[in-house]
Amino acid sequence: MIDFSPQPVQLLSLDGERMPRPDLDPWVDDLDGLALLALYRDMVVVRRIDTEATALQRQGELGLWPPLLGQEAAQVGSARALRDDDFIFPSYRENAVAYCRGVNLTDIVKVWRGNAQSGWDPYTVNMATPAIIIGAQTLHATGWALGVQRDEVDSVAITYFGDGATSEGDVNEAMVFAASFQAPVVFFCQNNHWAISEPVGLQAHRQIADRAPGFGIPSLRIDGNDVLAVMAATRIALDRARTGGGPTFIEAVTYRMGPHTTADDPSRYRDPAELAEWKTRDPLLRLHRLLERLEVITPEVEAETQAIADAVAAELRAGCIGLADPEPLSVFDHVYTTPNATLERQRTDYAGYLTSFGSQPGEGR
Amino acid sequence: MIKVFKLPDLGEGLTESEIVAWLVAPGDEVALNQHIADVETAKAVVELPSPFAGVVSELHRPAGVVVHVGEPIVSFDVVGDADTPDAGATDADTPDAGATDAAAPAQAEKREANLVGYGPAVERGGHPQRRARPGGGAAVLASGLAVDDPAEDGSAGGQAVGDTAASVGRAAPDAGTSAVTDQVTSVDQPAVTSGADRPRSTPPVRALARDLGIDLTTVTGTGRDGLITRDDVRAHITKSVPATGLPVTTPDRSGPEAFPRETRAPIKSLRKLTAKAMVQSAFTAPHVTEFLTIDVTPTVELLDSLRADRGFADAGIGILTVVAKALCIAVGRTPAVNTRWDESAGEIVQFHYVNLGIAAATPRGLVVPNIVDADRLDLQGLAAALAELTTAARAGTTAPAALSGGTITVTNIGVFGIDAGTPILNPGEAAILAMGAIRSRPWEYRGQIALRKVLTLSLSFDHRLVDGEQGSRFLADIGTILADPARVLTMI
Incomplete structure (x- = not known):
């Protein structure tokens, strides 16, 4: 049976040693060296995406960016456990999940550039666009899960949120409903230790994972910087959901190594020693050491991985900078699914106003 | 091709940033995303990654200045376009199309920072x-x-x-x-x-x-x-x-x-910073102000006799000099007034020296330079230091070092013909003494009414650090010295 111990479950030591866990091992036994290398590549690439997007913000090309530095294993490990027909309801930091889901790189950044109201069509990738409202997406996930339950299909909803969100009403309501209806939903909490400037200990006097059982939802507390533990836990939760077992809560204990967003300066409220301590638990480092042990990684593979990451970063940069400014009238698009008379009148009025700047290009500037 | 890089909004809704340091110079070759400068916003110090690969052709603004969002800060000579598509970049010949135009923050001016924990954004x-x-x-x-x-x-x-x-x-x-x-x-x-x-x-x-x-x-x-x-x-x-x-x-x-009935001027520079310091002081340190009016005729007579003495005639010793000396002596007897409340460390710092701040009105506004180790100076030394300090302050040539590190302050409101006031503490200090004008007043003297030289001292102190007993004793000590300079012999 699953061990719901309060200690974060680990399958990979800090030295990259594979630690046996009879209850979890079967869920990751299929991962051979190549599969592990693929996970590692994902993590290197998403870290590179994150670095490039942060640079783009500093260069004025993005308005804001929420870095995920340090949370690569939690995001990649869980995203790669999903089936294509599962539906993801993310917060705003799950850019690695979006990458794994195949979201177009330019679509990931266009909202942060202020270029679009939302980045992509959720139904083409089965992943909702980022929820800025803290925790709101958990309700969407539970609602979606109730829907598939009634449709009698075995797709699962997974929703991502942070430690801070667990203090929000929405998340608690979502768990109440999920438990009541035994909805097929996975609550994936990345406890990155900081709700902007507030340490997790302030709002959680017990482990975050301890909250779920109060709603009747079993929980797993895993090392979120251990991609194997993350994948095993997510697969367990997905399996429970698919087989009528209802919701599961996963607390992936990880660490936000960067700022909350590019507008934040964590040095104002965070002890540098804490960051130094977590750097020793870097998720990439750990997997790299395992790959070394398995002799899967070679200098050539390493160089190839870096080249892939650099190419992705260049593609992201070119796509971001190349985005055309949206047409002013596009602000009226996608407000209603059906024609709306009031909105149409506003659109006409606004179009007239724009024309009044003059017909010659540039004359109205 | 020359590409101009304009300062972007580095946070959410920021309007200006200070270039802390340039890590490159004109002629340097830089790689894309190479760390080229440190920039401090109201929210954070951030590393500025180079937006282009090329050669730095010009630094438009030096380190140490505050730059508004949208102003050019650096230009690059970029060869080819492989890594830098034109769309977002700014060609030198189209200065209007700022690199930030496409991004939402271009309209940042009307916004205010709205996340918590980011310091004095307002x-x-x-x-x-x-x-x-x-x-x-x-x-x-x-x-x-x-x-x-x-x-x-x-x-x-x-x-x-x-x-x-x-x-x-x-x-x-x-x-x-x-x-x-x-x-x-x-x-x-x-x-x-x-x-x-x-x-x-x-x-x-x-x-x-x-x-x-x-x-x-x-x-x-x-x-x-x-x-x-x-x-x-x-x-x-x-x-x-x-x-x-x-x-x-x-x-x-x-x-x-x-002749408009009212005009508006931006709040900035020294006015802005004085305001900030005063608000911080007034609403952080609980101020107590005490007054003491004393007959300083003996001090005035002492000054007269010093002026008549060839050895002191040119020293420029005045009432402020004596007050400063009396203050240093009194600090020795009540060290609590010479302390600092270090909130972040949770500690009280006791200074074992006196860096005596002198509030000086200058054409640019109020500055408070200080005399380092004033307690070690004799009367002549203090007079010389005071003269030097006030001259420099009025000329605007005060050395930056003289403007920080003060431990206690004197302000002479008597020069404006004022008797008393409730001075606001220089932030980080525990006490400030205001000396009023010397006036000839009818005063009780040896059981009679006589015309005497009278002065009012006003002392504000931080009640977190100084209790009424200590503040009162400190003020009384200064008064005692001024009322009867010979009593110094009982104090040192």
């Missing part, structure tokens, strides 16, 4: 809003205030009075250049002094007028309620327009409008 939010009102800029230029503006503005960014005053003393490295450019740019648009004076028109018409270099205040509106229409503007072109084609910058106005 103080830094207002300036560009005023810049955006061209009339204001023109008005400032007209009144001659703009000359001081860039130097002080450029070096703003210190935290307390001491820090900021340092910047005032510093020579302005780029005085005038950019700010004057701003002012010149701003006169592109009609000079108006308030919303009420703005001619009635619509944004498209204003844009047309601006492009044609027409001052809308000179155009007569024929639309509804005097609204200026497109046709009015076009009709105006055919009428008398200055032959040079230059916009009219100062509309000829006579009558009452020439």
